[in-house]
Amino acid sequence: MEATKKKRASHARRRRRIRRKVSGSGQRPRLSVFRSLKHIYAQIINDELGETLVEASSLSPELKTTLGGSGGGGNVAAARQVGALIAQKAKQHNIDVVVFDRGGHLYHGRVKALAEAAKEGGLKF
Numbered sequence: 001m002e003a004t005k006k007k008r009a010s011h012a013r014r015r016r017r018i019r020r021k022v023s024g025s026g027q028r029p030r031l032s033v034f035r036s037l038k039h040i041y042a043q044i045i046n047d048e049l050g051e052t053l054v055e056a057s058s059l060s061p062e063l064k065t066t067l068g069g070s071g072g073g074g075n076v077a078a079a080r081q082v083g084a085l086i087a088q089k090a091k092q093h094n095i096d097v098v099v100f101d102r103g104g105h106l107y108h109g110r111v112k113a114l115a116e117a118a119k120e121g122g123l124k125f
Contacts, residue, residue: 011104011105012104013104014104014105015103015104016104018101018102018103018104019101022099022100022101023047023099024044024045024046024047024048024098024099024101025046025047025048026046026048026049027097028097028098028099029044029045029046029047029053029095029098029099030044030045030046030047030098030099030100030101031043031044031086031098031099031100031101031118031123031125032044032045032101032103033100033101033102033103033105033111033114033115034103035103035105035110035111036074037074038058038073038074039057039058039059039073039074039078040057040058040073040074040078040079040082040110040114041055041056041057041058041059041082042055042056042057042082042083042086042114042118043055044086044090044093044095044098053090053093053095054086054089054090054093054095055086055089056082056085056086056089057073057082058072058073058074058078058079058081058082059073060082060085062085063078063081063082063085066081067081074110075110076109076110076113077113078110079109079110079111079113079114079117080113080114080116080117081117082114082117083113083114083115083116083117083118083120083121084117084118084120084121086114086118086121086123087117087118087119087120087121087122087123088121090118090121090122090123091121091122095123096122096123096124097123097124097125098118098123098124098125099125100115100125102115
């Protein structure tokens with residue numbers, strides 16, 4: 001098995017294992033993180049109803065001016081700003097406590113920066 005196939009398979013396995021254990025509810029929705037090479041996305045989801053309550057990404061209009069358009073969303077600084085934005089939007093919707101879904105990624109780098117910024121913004125994991 002070549003290296004990229006092995007890496008993708010490992011990521012898919014981690015993602016499935018996490019999603020078996022982590023589920024969001026009305027009292028404690030799920031903060032889901034998706035990471036691409038150029039951007040980072042976060043959603044707060046109520047899995048019981050199957051609806052997204054709050055979303056933020058490095059493409060959000062609130063962050064376009066600070067991130068410099070479409071090219072600056074793939075770094076740790078952008079992830080911190082997305083984490084702060086998702087916490088701010090969650091507070092506006094009276095969401096204080098969430099369960100964190102790292103999406104199969106390791107808790108390191110951009111995923112960690114987003115999570116810590118969300119915690120600093122007042123979300124409790």
